[in-house]
Amino acid sequence: MKLRFLGGAGTVTGSRYLLSDDKHRLLVDCGMYQGVKMLRKRNWAPFPVEPSTIDAVVLTHAxxxxxxxxxxxxxxxxxxxxxxxxxxxxxxxxxxxxxxYLQEEDARYAFRKGFSKHDRPEPLFTEKDAFEALKYFESFHYHEAFEPVKGFEVSFTPAGHILGSSCVNVSHAGSDRTVVFSGDVGRQDDVIMRAPEPIGKADVLVCESTYGDRLHGEADPETTLAEIIARTAARGGVTLMPAFAVGRAQMLLYLVHKLIAEQRIPRLPVYLNSPMAIRATEIFSRHHKEHKLNEAQCELIDENTNFVRTVEESIELTGKRFPAIIISASGMASGGRVLHHLKALLPNPRNSIVFAGFQAPGTRGDALVNGAESVKIHGEYWPVKAEIHNLDSLSAHGDYQEILDWLGQGALKPEKVYITHGELVASDIMRKRIRDRFGWNCEVPELFDEVEV
Ligand SMILES: [Zn+2]
Structure with missing residues (x-):
């Protein structure tokens, strides 16, 4: 069996791994590149393998x-x-x-502004294309084994990162080998997600390394968040939390309502301004068994949050000036409604912006948490006067210590570990840490490397 790294090598985005034998091709994850322009441009290159020759795709998470x-x-x-x-x-x-939809918007915007090389810029894909792709989906429960293509048996185990996230376990009948893809690995003690399940068996492991060079720190993020919100409200400001619509938005909502219930922050209005995050929150509430929150806790979120659905409501909220908590996507401020809030809130020192997790290089979130004095949004520069924080310890990714502890929980003895899904330095440090702790043979693959597994 062969494994080829078609993405997610040397960077945190664009995860795509191809497993093949002499008859079949199985793609694990099919991600887009995000972040710096050089990476985003890769989305437009022809897929490195002719798509019609791939027999099936398996996803670690959404x-x-x-x-x-x-x-x-x-x-x-x-x-x-x-x-x-x-x-x-x-x-x-x-x-x-x-x-x-966002791809179509981008294409329309490029056309209007005339900054595309093409007379009529085309989206990478449309909303309609996405509905077409959804027709090919088939889902399974965790631990339920299935055969996506002949000779490859697959099962999902919980990875604790977001709702539905999994490690993908692939057993190949022909070679009697097992390859496990970690996907994104969650926290050992997350506020809302259960800890990732230890891996049972792997001859070859493909492991993420987002925080391969970092620890989340011992600081108590709840207390830090409470202090920021209370301080901001006391001076009449808004606390804005850019968040991934799926995952961190639900966690932050829960945390904020918990802080209010415990009277650790004033009873401020809480807004969730992201139609996608609202729908993800509904899905989250329907899947009790997969996370730590019970029905009553989900209801607490539903009943006390102002869900901002329409564009008009969003514009109205952006214009308001009173102490409030706003959670909006996207998490790295690379797009979405959060940009309008940033334009309104960044120039005023009364306000606070709180990021909750990894900021990919090249994103506005990365610039802001690294002390940028101004950021460009919608073609204009906006001065940064608000307080900026990144509560890394609220991230949905385990740090290197948590990943090492997780790897050590099973009776795992892989022959080879490939370290992916990290910036180069992070992946390389992760490689050394795994080698030093377990003595396993580790390698950081380069894009398009193909190895025998
Ligand atoms: Zn993820």
């Missing part, structure tokens, strides 16, 4: 950097099945059409 290229794959000739967990399927029904 985030766009793992699933977002699927509509383009189908548009370009892929006709196999796309397999994932039940919750990943539901989340993709929301995320993929939205990604298509």
């Amino acid at each position: 985030h766009i950097d793992h699933s977002g290229y699927l509509p383009a794959l189908v548009k370009n000739g892929f006709r196999g099945k796309i397999y994932c967990t039940k919750a990943t399927h539901e989340l993709c029904k929301v995320l993929l059409p939205d990604a298509g």
Whole structure:
């Protein structure tokens, strides 16, 4: 069996791994690239393998950097099945059409502003393409084994990162080998997600390394968040939290309502301004068994949050000036409604902006948490006067210590570990840490490397 790294190598986005034997090709994850322009441009390159020659796709989870290229794959000739967990399927029904809509918006915007090389810029894929791709989905429960293509048996185990997230376990009958893809690995003690399940058996492991060079720190993020919100409210400001629509938005909502209930912050109005995050929150509330919150806790969120659905409501909220808590997507401020809030809130020192997790290089979030004095939004520069924070310890990714502890929980003895899904330095440090702790043979693959597994 062969494994080829078609993405997610040397960077945190664009996860795509191809497993093949002499008869079949199985793609694990089909993500889009995000972040710096050089990476985003890769989305436009022809897929490195002819899509019609891929027999099936298996997804670790719904985030766009793992699933977002699927509509383009189908548009370009892929006709196999796309397999994932039940919750990943539901989340993709929301995320993929939205990604298509955003692609169309971008193309329209480039046309209006005339900054495309093409007379009529085309979207990478459309909302319609995304609905077409959804027809190929088939979902399974965790631990339920299935055969996506002949000779490859697959099962999902919980990865604790977001709702539906999984490690993908692939057993190949012909070679009697097992390859496990970690996907994105969650926290050992997350506020809302259960800890990732230890891996049972792997001859070869493909492991993420988002925080390969960093620890989240011992600081108590709840207390820090409470202090920021209280301080901001006392001076009449707004606390804005850019968040991934799926995952961190639900966690932050829960945390904020918990702080209010415990009277650790004033009873401020709480807004969730992201139609996608609202739908993801509904899906989250329906899947009690997969996370730590019970029905009453989900109701607490539903009843006390102002869900901002329409554009008009969003514009109205952007114009308001009173102490409030606003959660809005996207999490790295690379697009979405959060941009309008940033334009309104950044220039005033009364306000606070709180990021909750990894900021990919090249994103506005990265610039802001690294102390940028101004950021460009919608073609104009906006001065940064608000307080900026990044509460890394609220991230949905385990840090290197948590990943090491997780790897050590099973009776795992892989022959080889490939370190992916990290910036180069982070991946390389992760490689050394795994080698030093377990003595396993580790390697950081380069893009398009192909190895025998
Ligand atoms: Zn993810």
